[in-house]
Amino acid sequence: xxxxxxxxxxxxxxxxxxxxxxxxxxEVGNPVCGDIMKIFLKIENNVITDAKFKTFGxxxxxxxxxxxxxxxxxxxxxxxxxxxxxxxxxxxxxLPPIKMHCSVLAEExxxxxxxxxxxxxxxxxxxxxxxHSHEHEDMTCQH
Amino acid sequence: xxxxxIIYMDHSATTFVKPEVVDAxxxxxxxxxxxxxxxxxxxxxxxxxxxxxxxxxxxxxxxDPDEIxxxxxxxxxxxWAIKGVAFANRKRGNHIITSQIEHHxxxxxxxxxxxxxxxxxxxxxxxxxxxxxxxxxxxxxEKTILISIMYANNEIGTIEPIAExxxxxxxxxxxxxxxxxQAIGSVPIDVKAQNIxxxxxxxxxxxxxxxxxxxxxxxxxxxxxxxxxxxxxxxxRAGTENIAGIVGMGKAIEMVTADIPGHxxxxxxxxxxxxKGVLATISHARLNGHPEKRLAGNFNVSFEFIEGExxxxxxxxxxxxxxxxxxxxxxxxxxxxxxxxxxxxxEISHGSLRLSLGDANSEKDVDVVLEVLPKVVAKLRDMSPxxxxxxxxxxxxxx
Numbered sequence: 001x002x003x004x005x006x007x008x009x010x011x012x013x014x015x016x017x018x019x020x021x022x023x024x025x026x027e028v029g030n031p032v033c034g035d036i037m038k039i040f041l042k043i044e045n046n047v048i049t050d051a052k053f054k055t056f057g058x059x060x061x062x063x064x065x066x067x068x069x070x071x072x073x074x075x076x077x078x079x080x081x082x083x084x085x086x087x088x089x090x091x092x093x094x095l096p097p098i099k100m101h102c103s104v105l106a107e108e109x110x111x112x113x114x115x116x117x118x119x120x121x122x123x124x125x126x127x128x129x130x131x132h133s134h135e136h137e138d139m140t141c142q143h
Numbered sequence: 144x145x146x147x148x149i150i151y152m153d154h155s156a157t158t159f160v161k162p163e164v165v166d167a168x169x170x171x172x173x174x175x176x177x178x179x180x181x182x183x184x185x186x187x188x189x190x191x192x193x194x195x196x197x198x199x200x201x202x203x204x205x206x207d208p209d210e211i212x213x214x215x216x217x218x219x220x221x222x223w224a225i226k227g228v229a230f231a232n233r234k235r236g237n238h239i240i241t242s243q244i245e246h247h248x249x250x251x252x253x254x255x256x257x258x259x260x261x262x263x264x265x266x267x268x269x270x271x272x273x274x275x276x277x278x279x280x281x282x283x284x285e286k287t288i289l290i291s292i293m294y295a296n297n298e299i300g301t302i303e304p305i306a307e308x309x310x311x312x313x314x315x316x317x318x319x320x321x322x323x324x325q326a327i328g329s330v331p332i333d334v335k336a337q338n339i340x341x342x343x344x345x346x347x348x349x350x351x352x353x354x355x356x357x358x359x360x361x362x363x364x365x366x367x368x369x370x371x372x373x374x375x376x377x378x379x380r381a382g383t384e385n386i387a388g389i390v391g392m393g394k395a396i397e398m399v400t401a402d403i404p405g406h407x408x409x410x411x412x413x414x415x416x417x418x419k420g421v422l423a424t425i426s427h428a429r430l431n432g433h434p435e436k437r438l439a440g441n442f443n444v445s446f447e448f449i450e451g452e453x454x455x456x457x458x459x460x461x462x463x464x465x466x467x468x469x470x471x472x473x474x475x476x477x478x479x480x481x482x483x484x485x486x487x488x489x490e491i492s493h494g495s496l497r498l499s500l501g502d503a504n505s506e507k508d509v510d511v512v513l514e515v516l517p518k519v520v521a522k523l524r525d526m527s528p529x530x531x532x533x534x535x536x537x538x539x540x541x542x
Contacts, residue, residue, distance in 0.1 A: 010456060016526045031490035031529060034450055034469060034478070038528040054528040058452035058469070062526070 002059060003093035009063035014070050017052045023120070026112025028105050035061040035102065039069065039109040043117055048072050048080055053109070060099035067091050068106035077114055081126060083107065147462040150508045154348075154440055154501030155297050155325060156466060160391065161350040161502075167394040168352065171387035179384055180373070189386045196393025203400040204342065205333035206359050212376045213389050216356035217324040217345030219369070221248040221291075223358055223380075224320045224341040227366035228289045229256050232318070236286030240317075242266045242274050243484040244301075245293050249322055250480075253291075262286070271433035272301035272485050280311050289318045294326035294342075298468055298481040298497060299432030300441025302330060309338030318364060324348050324356075328399030329407055329438045340364050344396075346388065350502065351395030355388030411439040413509050414500050418442050420513040425520050431482060431495060440500040443468075445482075445491045448530040449523040454496055457519040463512060468495040 002010070019040040029036040035057030042050035051069035055062050068088050072080040085103035089095045095103055115125035151159070177186030179193060193213070201208040214220045229239060241253055243265045253263045264282045266274050274292055283290075290312045295302045305321055312319035320341035323332060328349045334342055342359040346352055360366060360379075372381025399406070422428055427447040446454070451467025458465050468479030469492070477483075478492035487495075498512065524530040 007456075010453070011460065013526065018531075027528065031493070034490075034493040036528055054526055054531070056448060056527040056529050057450050059456045061450070062453060 001096055002063075003095075005091070005093040006060060006063040006095065009066040009092065010059040013062055013066040015052045015066060015073075016054070018054060019050055019052050022052075022113075024113040024115075024117030026109045026114070026116055028108045028112055029057070029061075031056065034058065035105060037061065037065050037105050037109040039065070039106075039113040041072075041110075041113045041117060043077065046076050046078075048075055048077070057102065057105075058099070060095050060102040061105065063092055064088055064095070064102040064106040065109070068103075068110055072110055077117075080110060081114060083110060150461075150463045150511055151503040152498040152500055152508070152512065153464045153466055154503065155300075155438075155497065155499035157347045157353065158350045158501055159503055160347075160352055161395065161398060163398065164351055164391045164394045168387040168391040171390050175386070179386065180375070189384070192386060192390050193384055196389045199393035199397045200344070200357055203327070203332070203396045204359055205335050207362070209377070210334075210359055210362055212358045212360060212380050213384065213392070214356045214358055214380060215354055215385070216347070217246070217322065217343050218248040220343035220345070220356050220358040221246065221322055222252050223369040224343060224360075224366070225249065225252045225289065225291055226256065227369055228318050228320070228341070228364070229259075229261055231365045231367040232288040236284075236288045237261045238264070238284055238286040239289045239291065240264045240266060240279065240282050240287060241291045242268060242293070242303075244268050244272055244296055244298075244481045245291070246297055246322055246324070249291055249293070266292075268301075268484050270486050271436070272296055272299050272481065273433065273436070274303050274308065276304055276307045276311055279308055280315075283311075283315045283317060287315070287317050289320060291320040291322070294321045294323040294332070295329065295438050296432070296481060297325045298479055299443045299485065300325075300437035300499075301433045302326065302436045302438065305339070306337040312340075313338045325438060327396065328403065329410075329440070331400075331403050334359055334361065341366075344392075346392035346395055349395050349399040352388050352391040355385055355392045357392065407439040410500055410502075410504075413504060413506060414440055414442055416506075417498065417500070417509045417512060418444075420509070421516060424513070424517045428520075429491070431485065431487065438499075442498045442500070443495060444498075445487065445495045446520050446524075447491055447494060448527045449494050449520060451493060451495055453523055454494075454519055457522065458515065461511075461515045461519075463515060466497045466499075468497065469493045 022040040023043040024041040026039045038054045040052045051073050053065040053069050055065040071083050085107040088103040088106050175188040177189045179190040197208045197211045200211045309319045318340045322343045324345045340361045344357045346355040370381045429445050431443040451469030468482045482492040
């Protein structure tokens with residue numbers, strides 16, 4: 001049911017782990033819903049120089065975390081903010097419809113980590129342009 | 144995976160078909176293919192074969208042959224039993240009692256009947272998945288027409304006190320149906336001694352073919368037909384008989400009930416070694432279901448801090464077939480209704496794994512799983528943010 005790319009990132013996840021003294025940390029999800037993602041970012045001169053993750057969840061959740069951290073590495077914060085859940089899903093050569101929320105979680109995790117950094121720096125957090133909670137109502141855990 | 148040896152530990156999902164069963168079936172595809180409703184000699188062969196399978200099935204249940212009706216499988220049998228009794232006895236009452244841990248073939252049928260004006264009580268279960276006979280008795284009202292409680296649960300393997308529940312139903316003059324799809328061959332069944340009025344079977348759970356099942360209907364039970372059409376199955380179930388399937392089911396049920404204690408003991412020994420090994424080597428693991436009152440081949444365990452689907456994917460990579468109660472494989476976002484009904488917290492239900500053993504397994508398979516599973520759990524815990532948070536001690540290592 002998963003693409004080869006998803007299976008590759010599930011079996012050989014990139015960037016697993018934590019970053020000590022990370023500049024931005026974003027934790028999203030809920031154990032009751034079956035997935036939690038924790039994203040760690042190292043940021044130098046407005047550029048993401050390292051990204052790591054820890055994830056509790058299904059194959060798609062782990063692969064989405066792996067791909068999302070790959071996609072934002074080396075990007076400016078502005079560029080990283082624009083990495084959408086669709087971009088994550090496309091890079092994984094697609095996700096089953098019921099698993100799209102995993103890519104949403106990855107986007108939200110990155111956003112949360114970026115805003116964590118901005119708040120720590122005394123900057124205004126950026127506002128989510130497309131809050132996913134409405135769009136994906138039928139696919140979002142209600143707990 | 145290449146030519147990797149497959150370790151099949153999902154016998155509760157389905158089983159391989161035994162070679163003896165296949166051999167018995169083949170002539171009914173090629174030679175004796177006649178429609179049993181026809182009068183020429185090849186059709187008579189088909190008719191005889193169905194009669195023989197009916198006798199084999201009846202014998203396995205302690206029933207009379209004319210109380211056995213062949214169907215397309217467990218779901219049809221459950222649908223027929225519940226809808227058939229409900230609609231035929233509507234004038235007596237509109238109340239049905241079942242349990243919260245039934246198979247969806249029962250639960251969704253009951254939900255459908257609720258829309259049709261029936262009232263359904265879904266009995267709770269205890270932490271092991273057992274229905275309390277006293278609670279059942281209290282739930283019976285003057286309007287109760289049917290009680291449907293599964294013989295043994297498909298996910299956690301818990302065996303219900305069927306004879307006691309049946310006696311209560313009999314005492315109150317209420318029909319008693321049991322879905323015995325998982326139980327047959329694992330425990331001795333005697334429909335007369337256990338006060339069972341209706342019982343569902345599915346051949347592919349006991350080394351028979353898919354697409355064939357049976358419903359036992361005790362003589363005198365008032366039940367409507369589900370399938371309307373021709374006069375097959377003594378005018379109770381229309382449709383040209385699946386002769387080869389029925390023959391296969393007869394052979395399979397004869398084989399699986401020939402030596403239940405001996406066969407169960409062999410499977411149970413492998414299962415027990417697996418349970419002990421897993422609980423001894425993996426921390427924060429808990430056995431789901433009853434420690435003793437469970438199907439011989441069933442092992443259901445929850446591992447904290449990890450999710451079931453990712454476990455299955457890694458096990459599959461090692462050639463091990465298993466299943467999980469996690470939401471992530473069910474097509475919904477809710478984990479197993481069975482695990483939740485036993486009071487297991489939602490987050491721990493996501494980390495459940497079912498290994499169901501049977502005739503496809505050997506002691507060697509148990510060795511491989513005992514070697515592979517701890518590594519899979521460790522790998523996933525290493526990347527789980529919950530594992531770090533909780534620390535590696537404490538938790539709920541219930542054994």
